[in-house]
Amino acid sequence: MNAKGMRRKKSSLSEVKVAVIGAPGVGKSALSVRFLTRRYIGEYDHQSETRYKHEVLVDNEPVLYEILDTCPKKFDDLPSSDTINWADGLLLVYSMIDKKSFTYLKRFSKIISESDIPVYVVANKNDMVHLREVSTEDGALLARDLECGFSEVAAAEQVAPVAVVYQELCRAVLAARRKSKHSLLERMLGGRTSNLRLYVRGKSDSALPKD
Numbered sequence: 001m002n003a004k005g006m007r008r009k010k011s012s013l014s015e016v017k018v019a020v021i022g023a024p025g026v027g028k029s030a031l032s033v034r035f036l037t038r039r040y041i042g043e044y045d046h047q048s049e050t051r052y053k054h055e056v057l058v059d060n061e062p063v064l065y066e067i068l069d070t071c072p073k074k075f076d077d078l079p080s081s082d083t084i085n086w087a088d089g090l091l092l093v094y095s096m097i098d099k100k101s102f103t104y105l106k107r108f109s110k111i112i113s114e115s116d117i118p119v120y121v122v123a124n125k126n127d128m129v130h131l132r133e134v135s136t137e138d139g140a141l142l143a144r145d146l147e148c149g150f151s152e153v154a155a156a157e158q159v160a161p162v163a164v165v166y167q168e169l170c171r172a173v174l175a176a177r178r179k180s181k182h183s184l185l186e187r188m189l190g191g192r193t194s195n196l197r198l199y200v201r202g203k204s205d206s207a208l209p210k211d
C-alpha cells in the first residue's frame with residue numbers, strides 16, 4: 001500500500017501495546033529490532049527498558065504497535081504489575097538453548113495464568129538447535145496451559161517468522177478487545193444483542209461477520 005493509502009486509513013488505526021517479557025539474554029531486543037527494522041544487529045543495550053512505536057498493516061488494517069522491550073537485570077527479576085497493567089498483550093520469550101530462561105517464563109506464567117491478558121510464547125535461537133535444552137513439546141505445553149500461540153524462531157536468521165509472532169499477538173489482542181466490547185454490550189442490554197450489529201472502531205460494515 002502507498003503512503004496515501006496508509007494516511008486514508010489513519011482514522012481506523014488500532015493501537016496495540018506489547019510488552020516483551022523474558023529472562024536476561026534470550027533475545028528480546030533482537031526479536032523486537034528484527035520486527036521493527038528487519039535487521040539483526042547482534043548486540044544491544046542491556047541497561048534499560050526501551051520503547052518503540054511502529055505502524056504496520058495487519059490483515060490489511062493499520063496497527064500502531066507500542067513495544068516495551070523489558071530488561072530484567074537477573075533471573076529473579078520478574079516483570080512488575082505496572083508492566084502487565086500497561087500492556088494489551090505479552091510476548092513471552094525464552095531461549096531454547098537455556099533451560100533457566102524457560103523456568104523463568106514458567107514462574108511468570110503462574111502469575112498471569114489467572115488474568116485474561118492475551119499472550120504468545122516464542123522460543124528463540126532456533127539456529128542453535130544442536131545446543132537445545134528445551135524441547136518443542138515443553139514449549140507447546142506451556143502455550144497450551146496459557147491457551148495461546150507458540151513458535152520456535154531465530155531472530156539471528158529469520159525475518160518473516162519473527163513478524164508472524166508479533167502479528168499473531170496483535171490478532172489475539174484485537175480479538176480480545178472485540179470480545180470484551182461485545183460482553184460489555186451484552187451486560188448493558190441484558191443479553192438482547194442477538195439482533196444488534198457490533199460496531200468496532202476501525203471496522204467497516206463489510207468487515208464485520210455477516211451473522
Ligand SMILES: Nc1nc2c(ncn2[C@@H]2O[C@H](COP(=O)(O)OP(=O)(O)OP(=O)(O)O)[C@@H](O)[C@H]2O)c(=O)[nH]1
Pocket residue numbers: 022023024025026027028029030031041042043044045046047070071072124125126127128153154155156157
Ligand atoms: N544464536 C543466536 N543468538 C541470538 C539470537 N537472538 C539473540 N541472540 C544473541 O543473544 C544475546 C542476547 O540478545 P538480546 O537481544 O540482547 O537479549 P535480551 O533478551 O534483550 O537481553 P537483556 O536486554 O539482557 O534482557 C546477544 O548476543 C544476541 O546476539 C538468535 O536467534 N540466535
